Amino acid sequence: MRSQRLLVVIAGIVGLIGVLMLWAGPTQGVGRAETDTVHYAQRAYEFAGYDDKTATDKAVDFVCDDEVDYTDIKRGDCVWNTTGVLSFPKPYQEIFRARPGFPALMSLFIRVFGDQGIYLTVLFLQIATGVLLVLAARAVGLPGLWPLAAEVAYFVLPSGFVGTRVLSEAASSVGLVALLYAAALIVQDRRRTMAVSVAAAAFAWLFAVRAADAAMAASFLLAVGVGALALRKPRRPWAVRLAVLSGASLAVMVAISAALAWPTINQGITDTMTDHFTQPVKPDMYIRFLHAEFRFWRAFLPLIAGGAYLVVLAALGLWGVARWVRGWAAAVFLGVAAVGPASLLLHPGDWARMLVPMWIVVSLGLPLLVAPLMPRRETPVPESGDAEENDSPLVPAAVLES
Numbered sequence: 001m002r003s004q005r006l007l008v009v010i011a012g013i014v015g016l017i018g019v020l021m022l023w024a025g026p027t028q029g030v031g032r033a034e035t036d037t038v039h040y041a042q043r044a045y046e047f048a049g050y051d052d053k054t055a056t057d058k059a060v061d062f063v064c065d066d067e068v069d070y071t072d073i074k075r076g077d078c079v080w081n082t083t084g085v086l087s088f089p090k091p092y093q094e095i096f097r098a099r100p101g102f103p104a105l106m107s108l109f110i111r112v113f114g115d116q117g118i119y120l121t122v123l124f125l126q127i128a129t130g131v132l133l134v135l136a137a138r139a140v141g142l143p144g145l146w147p148l149a150a151e152v153a154y155f156v157l158p159s160g161f162v163g164t165r166v167l168s169e170a171a172s173s174v175g176l177v178a179l180l181y182a183a184a185l186i187v188q189d190r191r192r193t194m195a196v197s198v199a200a201a202a203f204a205w206l207f208a209v210r211a212a213d214a215a216m217a218a219s220f221l222l223a224v225g226v227g228a229l230a231l232r233k234p235r236r237p238w239a240v241r242l243a244v245l246s247g248a249s250l251a252v253m254v255a256i257s258a259a260l261a262w263p264t265i266n267q268g269i270t271d272t273m274t275d276h277f278t279q280p281v282k283p284d285m286y287i288r289f290l291h292a293e294f295r296f297w298r299a300f301l302p303l304i305a306g307g308a309y310l311v312v313l314a315a316l317g318l319w320g321v322a323r324w325v326r327g328w329a330a331a332v333f334l335g336v337a338a339v340g341p342a343s344l345l346l347h348p349g350d351w352a353r354m355l356v357p358m359w360i361v362v363s364l365g366l367p368l369l370v371a372p373l374m375p376r377r378e379t380p381v382p383e384s385g386d387a388e389e390n391d392s393p394l395v396p397a398a399v400l401e402s
Contacts, residue, residue, distance in 0.1 A: 004138065007134060007138065007145070007147060007148070008131055008134065008135070010145075011130050011133075011134040011147075011148060012130070012131055014130060014148060014151050014152065015129070015130030015131065015151065015155075016123070016127055018126070018130065018152070018154075018155035018164075019122070019123050019155075021155075022155065022160055022161055023119075023164060031066045031067045031069065031071055032066050032070065032119065032122075032165055032166055033062065033063045033166045034063075034165060034166070034167060035081070035082065035085055036167055036168075037062075037063050037165075037167060038059045038060060038062075038063045038082050038085055039085075039086070039093070039096035040096065040099075040103045040106065040166065040167075040168065041058070041059035041062050041063065041118060041166070042055050042056055042059035042086065042103075043055075043096070043100070043103035044059075044103035044104075044106035044107045044110055045058050045059055045107070046107075047103055047104050047106075047107035048107040048111050056083075056086060058115070059082075059086075060079055060082045060083055060086075062115055063078070063082050064078040064079055066166075088276050088277065088278065089276070089277040089278065091263070091271070091277045092271060092277045094262075094263055094267075095263050095267070095268070095271065098211060098257075098260070098262040098263055099168055099208070099209055099210060101209040102121075102168055102170070102171040102208075102209045105121055106118050109121045109124070118166060119166070121170075122165075122166055122170045125163075125170050125171055125174050126164055126170065126174075128174045129154070129163065129173045129174040129177050130151040130155070132174060132180075132181050133150050133154055133177045133180070133363065134147040134148060134150065134151050135147075135181050136150075136177060136180045136181035136184050137150040137151075137364055137367065137368075139181060139184035139185055140184045140324065140325060140364070140368070141324070142367060142368065142371050143371065146367050146371045147367075149366070149367035150363050150364050150366070150367050151363075153317075153362070153363035153364075153366045153367065154359075154360065154363035157313065157359045157362060157363055158310070158352045158355070158356070159356050159359035159362075159363060161352070162352055162353050162356050163356065167353065168209055168210050169210075171205075171209040172209050172210040172213055172357075173356060173360060175202045175203075175205040175209065175213075175214070176202075176206065176213070176336060176356075176357050176360050177360060178198055178201065178202035178205070179199060179203070179336055180333065180336055180361070180364060181198055182195050182196075182198040182199035182202060183199070183221075183242075183332045183333060185198070186238050186241055186242055186245075186332070187238045187242075187325070187329040187332055188238070189237055189238055195241075196241065196245060199249075200245065200249065203217070203218060203249040203253075207253050207256070211257060212265070212343070212346070213339055213357065214249075214253060215250060215253050216338075216339045216342050216343070217335070217336055217339050217357075218246045218249045218250035218253065219246075219250060220338050220339065220342075221242055221332060221335050221336070222242075222243055222246035222247050223335070224331045224332050225239045225240070225241075225243030225246060228242075228328040228331070229243060231328075236328070238329075239328065242332065265346060269285070269346065270285065272289065272292070272347060272348075272349075273285050273288055273289055273292070292348060293345070296348035296349065297348070300348075300351065313362060313366065314358065314359070314362050316362075316365070316369055317361065317362030317363065317364070317366045317369070318337060318358075318361065318362060318365055319365070319369065320365030320367070320369030320370075321333045321334065321337075321361060321368060322365075323369065324368040324369075325368075333361055333364070333365075334361070336357060336361055337357060337358045337360075337361035337362070338357075338358075339357035339358075340354060340356060340357040340358030340359070341355065341358060343355075343357070
């Protein structure tokens with residue numbers, strides 16, 4: 001336990017350094033705040049007790065202060081553009097209104113630290129992401145200081161750059177990593193109460209910050225659990241728990257979304273095809289969406305070739321997970337990664353943001369590819385009850401086979 005506590009402290013320091021380094025200067029003229037930031041900032045100021053006009057003014061000032069510092073945009077142009085975004089039709093605004101978790105957390109920091117509380121929220125979330133990723137890496141069996149390599153990979157890969165912006169990905173990253181940590185415990189039949197609690201909390205947080213990611217993650221993990229039950233003999237107890245937990249979480253998400261009339265996937269596609277609801281909906285919208293998909297991927301593939309090193313890193317990272325965590329157990333982790341490509345298919349365009357879930361799993365997989373295997377542990381995992389007393393870091397691939 002002492003070694004784990006020390007690892008957590010080091011992970012917190014590494015996370016702090018990682019965020020500050022990514023904030024140290026502009027990257028290709030991109031600031032810490034982007035256009036979408038104004039929606040979250042405005043809602044955060046409202047939650048913090050400001051009236052609508054003051055919240056809007058403060059949100060616009062926050063975004064433009066950042067963009068003027070980091071980019072070459074003139075302040076007047078920034079104010080015009082940012083204010084214009086807030087005047088988009090109501091259906092577009094509802095997409096952001098359905099993500100209350102991130103601004104609600106920001107409002108707590110704003111109450112204490114003022115405007116800088118927005119940046120401190122992102123800092124807090126990214127440090128938490130790094131710490132949870134280290135715990136997840138340790139849970140799957142990375143020995144010694146190797147779990148820190150997963151955290152470093154997270155900040156070096158596109159996930160780090162996107163996660164340190166004032167965007168919903170800063171908040172969703174911690175939920176996705178928590179889901180990986182819970183998955184590592186579930187597939188090993190370890191710490192059952194803790195694993196279920198962490199998974200439920202991760203689904204709840206994801207749903208509050210990016211409901212679409214939460215629903216897709218629950219759907220994919222439900223499919224993995226059901227698949228493992230249907231095709232794997234003998235049945236694994238973890239598959240039952242995964243299927244029940246994911247299915248129940250998905251049902252609750254659907255029920256809450258319906259009760260609150262939150263935007264659906266159809267509304268997201270409509271947003272894409274009507275330029276944020278500023279153009280009329282055409283009867284052949286879905287056909288046009290498929291054409292847009294084709295055009296995007298036709299343009300995206302040459303871009304991938306230009307950044308071939310990212311493709312290689314992604315392939316190696318996913319292979320690292322599949323090599324270390326075998327069979328249906330590996331499918332649990334790859335199911336979380338699949339949320340990224342699925343998001344890109346539904347929202348073709350900003351690939352760096354959409355693929356964050358995949359990069360998170362890749363950051364876990366890269367050190368798994370090169371780390372030495374630990375000696376196989378002979379102590380059997382209890383078949384019933386919680387294995388709460390077992391604190392040894394796990395485990396080689398043989399133990400994680402499904």
